Amino acid sequence: MxxxxxxxxxxxxxxxxxxxxxxxxxxxxxxxxxxxxxxxWVGPDADGFRDRWEQCRQQLSQTGDHLSSTAxxxxxxxxxxxxxxxxxxxxxxxxxxxxxxxxxxxxxxxINTGERVGDL
Numbered sequence: 001m002x003x004x005x006x007x008x009x010x011x012x013x014x015x016x017x018x019x020x021x022x023x024x025x026x027x028x029x030x031x032x033x034x035x036x037x038x039x040x041w042v043g044p045d046a047d048g049f050r051d052r053w054e055q056c057r058q059q060l061s062q063t064g065d066h067l068s069s070t071a072x073x074x075x076x077x078x079x080x081x082x083x084x085x086x087x088x089x090x091x092x093x094x095x096x097x098x099x100x101x102x103x104x105x106x107x108x109x110x111i112n113t114g115e116r117v118g119d120l
Contacts, residue, residue, distance in 0.1 A: 005085065008078035015074035015099050022067035029060045075099035 036053050039046070075096045083091045093100060 005081045006077070008081050011074050011078040011081075012096055012099075015071040015078070016097055018067045018071035018074065019097075019099060022064045022071065025060060025064045025067065029057060029064070033057060072099055 032053075036050060041049075079091050079096055079100055082095070083089050
């Protein structure tokens with residue numbers, strides 16, 4: 001018997017890792033922001049450093065956003081696969097660790113949400 005589709009448990013685990021990476025990145029960025037903001041350093045070099053840091057901070061924030069949206073997308077794909085594979089088309093939202101962004105009960109719920117997640 002051939003296997004079609006994906007291993008949804010692995011997809012959800014990968015989604016968790018992306019989500020955790022986003023959270024870790026945000027905590028680290030906030031700690032660095034505090035350190036930069038409270039450093040007792042003045043002068044043109046300090047100003048230049050803070051300007052460069054602000055650019056880095058924005059890039060880190062965008063990276064966190066990408067990690068978060070990728071986690072949601074992976075969880076959605078897993079839910080879509082699970083719903084398609086289930087004889088009744090039903091899924092348990094708890095299986096996706098809150099990454100679906102709402103309550104999903106059946107295939108139609110997943111399909112209707114696909115437009116939002118598909119924009120990622």
